[in-house]
Amino acid sequence: MSGDYDFHSDEFQSAPGATFTRMQQECPFHKSQQYGWYSVFRFDDIADIVRDNDTFSARFGPGPAYADPDAAPVLVSADPPLHGKQKAAIIPAFNAQLIRDMEEPIRRFVNQCIDSVIESGECDVVQDIAVPLPLWVICELLDIDFETNKVQLREWIEILAGSVFPTGEAMEAERIQKVMDLQAFFDPHIAAKVAKDEAGEDAGADLIGLLAKGRVEGERIGNAEIKSFAQFLLVAGSATTTNLIGNFVKLMLAHPEQQAKLRSNPSLMDQAIEEVLRFDAPVHGLFRTNNEEVRLGEHTVPPDSKICLMWGSANRDPAVFDDPNTFNIERDLQTLRKNMTFGQGLHKCLGAPLARLECKVFAEEFLRRIPTFEANGEPVSYPYSTLNGLDNLPIRFPPGSPEQ
Ligand code: HEM
Numbered sequence: 362m363s364g365d366y367d368f369h370s371d372e373f374q375s376a377p378g379a380t381f382t383r384m385q386q387e388c389p390f391h392k393s394q395q396y397g398w399y400s401v402f403r404f405d406d407i408a409d410i411v412r413d414n415d416t417f418s419a420r421f422g423p424g425p426a427y428a429d430p431d432a433a434p435v436l437v438s439a440d441p442p443l444h445g446k447q448k449a450a451i452i453p454a455f456n457a458q459l460i461r462d463m464e465e466p467i468r469r470f471v472n473q474c475i476d477s478v479i480e481s482g483e484c485d486v487v488q489d490i491a492v493p494l495p496l497w498v499i500c501e502l503l504d505i506d507f508e509t510n511k512v513q514l515r516e517w518i519e520i521l522a523g524s525v526f527p528t529g530e531a532m533e534a535e536r537i538q539k540v541m542d543l544q545a546f547f548d549p550h551i552a553a554k555v556a557k558d559e560a561g562e563d564a565g566a567d568l569i570g571l572l573a574k575g576r577v578e579g580e581r582i583g584n585a586e587i588k589s590f591a592q593f594l595l596v597a598g599s600a601t602t603t604n605l606i607g608n609f610v611k612l613m614l615a616h617p618e619q620q621a622k623l624r625s626n627p628s629l630m631d632q633a634i635e636e637v638l639r640f641d642a643p644v645h646g647l648f649r650t651n652n653e654e655v656r657l658g659e660h661t662v663p664p665d666s667k668i669c670l671m672w673g674s675a676n677r678d679p680a681v682f683d684d685p686n687t688f689n690i691e692r693d694l695q696t697l698r699k700n701m702t703f704g705q706g707l708h709k710c711l712g713a714p715l716a717r718l719e720c721k722v723f724a725e726e727f728l729r730r731i732p733t734f735e736a737n738g739e740p741v742s743y744p745y746s747t748l749n750g751l752d753n754l755p756i757r758f759p760p761g762s763p764e765q
Contacts, residue, residue, distance in 0.1 A: 364388030367395070368645075374742060377645060377749065378686050381674035390658030398425055398667040399657055400646065404678035404701070406657075407670045410649060411706035414441055417649040417668065419708060424747070425648055425667055435589040437597070437708055443577070444707060450575025450582060451590075454502065454568045455711045460718060463498070467719055470497055471726045472765055479730065482760035483737050487607045487751050490727075494719055495602035502598070503591055504567035505550065514595065517543040521592070522600045522748055543595075547588045555584060568594065602716045604643035604743070604750025606723050611754060612637055612688055614736060619690050624728055632697060633690040634720050639700035640688050642673035645749050647704065673749060675701040734758040 364387030366373055366380050373380045384391060384402045391400045401407050410417045422428030422438045434440070436447050453459075474493060478484035496514060500507040505514075520539050547569075554564040554573035564570040572587045613620040623633050646669045655662050662668070677685040681699055682692075703710035710716070734756045741753040 377673055378677050381677045390660055392660055400669040400671055402671050402674040404675040404681045407675050414707055416652055418652050421650040423647040433586045435586050446577040451571055454571050460714050467722045471723050475730050476763035476765050479761040483757040486610045486754045486756055491603045491606035495599040499599045502568050518596055518600055521596045547591050551584050551587050598712050600748055601643045602719050605720050607751040607754055608641040609637045616688050629690050632694050634717055635697040636690045638702040639676045639697055642676055642702040643749055645673040645747050646671040672701040731758045
């Protein structure tokens with residue numbers, strides 16, 4: 362093995378793109394001596410793996426740690442045919458019209474967030490807007506009251522997102538207790554929806570309601586599965602979109618000439634968002650587990666090995682994207698859409714249109730109401746995780762007036 366990398370290193374965390382390029386050239390299939398898992402860096406190799414669901418299973422979950430084999434698999438950790446049946450139960454909630462109907466409420470919410478900071482002339486874009494917006498959207502999807510629960514939910518998301526990547530430290534008792542509290546939080550909510558369905562009433566069009574009334578081969582979806590799904594969605598739909606919005610502002614700050622192009626030509630918005638998704642994927646990579654021995658490059662990989670598909674690296678593959686390490690919002694949209702930020706194949710992200718919409722509405726309102734902005738301190742990155750984003754992004758701008 363020639364090349365090496367460490368997910369946890371400052372080198373990787375501060376410049377993942379440079380590491381991806383190096384690994385594609387030196388070591389496109391990598392085995393971590395420290396953690397034992399494999400990583401795949403080239404676009405076509407990743408595409409081959411996601412096509413072969415018989416060999417590369419999702420059943421041990423998308424993270425580096427092996428999911429509990431006794432826990433019922435839910436969607437992202439389910440293989441065919443169960444995956445398809447579960448997907449059929451929730452797909453109505455991701456209907457294109459329903460997503461479009463969220464645009465105006467999202468716009469109102471974004472403007473409320475901007476109103477709360479506009480007079481002061483400074484804010485932390487991540488904590489003041491990029492965190493609350495996707496959390497509010499998830500609360501709407503799960504039919505949970507945002508105002509009452511936002512502080513608690515955010516704390517849980519941070520704990521879950523932090524535990525996605527094992528750092529070698531055991532999770533301390535306090536954190537374990539908090540994860541258990543989160544699981545208990547969903548119990549009464551799910552029980553109420555299931556009770557409605559059992560009483561012949563409509564359990565609702567929100568995701569928990571749809572799962573409560575959903576059937577897989579005539580059987581109800583168990584409360585434990587519904588709970589796992591709600592918990593998954595809390596991180597999968599919220600921390601990821603927070604990263605997208607934070608990365609958008611970070612890249613606009615770092616590339617003023619691209620920001621100027623977008624401001625003078627707003628029809629570039631879809632390309633700009635897709636380029637942010639490509640250039641700075643909010644999730645570096647996620648895992649599969651092989652059912653049988655396979656060859657990956659020079660490695661003979663024993664069954665049940667964890668294999669990380671590096672979406673962020675696929676996005677920097679010169680075989681697909683010209684000059685991949687340049688941030689350029691004028692790339693061809695069709696080519697840009699080949700990015701693997703939302704995964705590919707069977708498990709491709711169901712929330713992609715919603716995440717794009719949230720970022721687009723945010724970007725339109727932010728650029729409209731904040732005509733210029735600059736850094737107001739150092740950004741703070743997410744601490745070592747498969748997630749790629751910022752915890753803090755302080756900016757300053759000319760003070761304005763609330764609109765609502
Ligand atoms: C920028 C934001 C987002 C990113 C980067 C992202 C990324 C991903 C990726 C890479 C996968 C594939 C997992 C795999 O192959 O193992 C995935 C799956 C999924 N995502 Fe997202 N996601 C985002 C936002 C959302 C949102 C907003 C929702 C819902 C509200 C959502 C719901 C899901 C679901 C349900 C799956 C599982 C699909 C399946 O297994 O069939 N995601 N996401």
